[in-house]
Amino acid sequence: MIKYTIISFLVLLSTLCGAEVFVNATLDSNTILIGQQATITLKVDLSMNDQVYEWPNIGDTIIDKVEVVSLGKIDTLLDISKNEKAYMQKIRITSFDSGFYAIPPFKFSVNNTIEESPPLLFSVLTIPIDTTKAKIYDIKGPITAKFSILDWIWHYKFVLLQGLVLIALIILLIYLLTKKQPTPTNDIVKEPTRPAHLIALEKIDWLVEQKLWQNNKTKEYYSLLSEILRAYLEKRYKILAQEQTTDEIMTSIKYFEIDEISRSKLRQVLMLSDLVKFAKEKPIPNENEMCIKNAIEFINETAPKPQNTEDKV
Numbered sequence: 001m002i003k004y005t006i007i008s009f010l011v012l013l014s015t016l017c018g019a020e021v022f023v024n025a026t027l028d029s030n031t032i033l034i035g036q037q038a039t040i041t042l043k044v045d046l047s048m049n050d051q052v053y054e055w056p057n058i059g060d061t062i063i064d065k066v067e068v069v070s071l072g073k074i075d076t077l078l079d080i081s082k083n084e085k086a087y088m089q090k091i092r093i094t095s096f097d098s099g100f101y102a103i104p105p106f107k108f109s110v111n112n113t114i115e116e117s118p119p120l121l122f123s124v125l126t127i128p129i130d131t132t133k134a135k136i137y138d139i140k141g142p143i144t145a146k147f148s149i150l151d152w153i154w155h156y157k158f159v160l161l162q163g164l165v166l167i168a169l170i171i172l173l174i175y176l177l178t179k180k181q182p183t184p185t186n187d188i189v190k191e192p193t194r195p196a197h198l199i200a201l202e203k204i205d206w207l208v209e210q211k212l213w214q215n216n217k218t219k220e221y222y223s224l225l226s227e228i229l230r231a232y233l234e235k236r237y238k239i240l241a242q243e244q245t246t247d248e249i250m251t252s253i254k255y256f257e258i259d260e261i262s263r264s265k266l267r268q269v270l271m272l273s274d275l276v277k278f279a280k281e282k283p284i285p286n287e288n289e290m291c292i293k294n295a296i297e298f299i300n301e302t303a304p305k306p307q308n309t310e311d312k313v
Helices: 002-017 149-155 157-178 196-210 218-237 246-255 260-279 285-302
Strands: 022-027 031-033 037-047 052-054 061-063 066-071 075-079 084-094 099-103 107-110 113-116 120-125
Touching: 022 120, 037 107, 061 099, 075 260, 149 157, 196 218, 196 285, 218 246, 218 260, 218 285, 246 260, 260 285
Parallel strands: 031 120
Antiparallel strands: 022 037, 037 084, 052 107, 061 066, 066 084, 075 084, 099 120, 107 113
8 A cells, every 4th residue: 555655746747847838840851852752750758647639730742842751650658757748740851953941840739738849951962863874865756656456445445435334324223113122111119329428337337346447457448438438529629539549639638518527537547547558557447437437427427408498398
C-alpha cells in the first residue's frame, strides 16, 4: 500500500510541475536537386495535461513552387515516467523550380495559445551540365508504327468494355421485369433499435460480473471498459472513437453539450486505461472501482433525456 501511495504522489507531483511546450520543424535536407524530395518533420513536445487543439492545415503546397508529395499521419509518443507526450508528423516535399525558398513558421494551437515553429530555409538547385563533354543530337523524326487488330482492340478496350457492361445491364433488366415477384407479407416486424446507453450499461454489468481485475486480469478489464465507452461514444455522438486516441476523443466531444464534470470522468477512465494497456500501470482496487463508477455516471449523465409527454400536448 505504501508503494502505491509513493507512486501516486510522484505522478501527482510530475503532473503539477508539467513540461515546457516545445514546437519544432526540421528538414532532413536543406538543399535538393530539381525533382528530388525532402522531409519536413513537425514535432510538439508537451506534458500529459497539455492539449493540442489545432494542428497546421497542410494543403497541396507548402508555399508557391514547393509541393507536398505525401502527408504522414500524426503519431503520438508517450513517456509516462516523465509525464510527457509528443505529437509528430512527416511531410514529403519537392520542387521543380530552382531557387531559394523561405518556409514560414507552422502554427499550432496549444492550450488555447498559438505556438510557432522556427522558419526553414530551403534551396533547389539545377542539375549541373558539363558543356565540354555533353553531346547535342538532332531531334529524331517520327517513326511509323505497325498497327494490328489486337492493337485496335487494346486501344478501344474501354469502349468495348462499356458495351459489354451495357448489354449485361439490359439482360439483367429484362430478367428482373419478367421475373415473378413474390407477394409481400406484413408478417415481418422490424425490431426497434435499442438506445446506445442501455447497451453500454448492460455490457458494464456483464464486465463487473466477470471479476477480471480481482483475478489479476487488469489489462483485459481496462481494455474491455475502454472499448465499451468508445462504442457508446460512436453510437451516441457519431464520432470515430474506436480509431481515435484519448486526446482526439476529448477534442471531438468538446463540440457537444457535455458538462465539465462528465468530461473529467470520461478522461479519467480513458487515461487510466491507456496507462494500464501501454505503460503497464497497476491501479489499486479503489481506482478499479472508481473507473466503473465514473463510466456508469458518464453514460447516465450523457444519455438522451426522455421527452415529457405534457410538452407534446
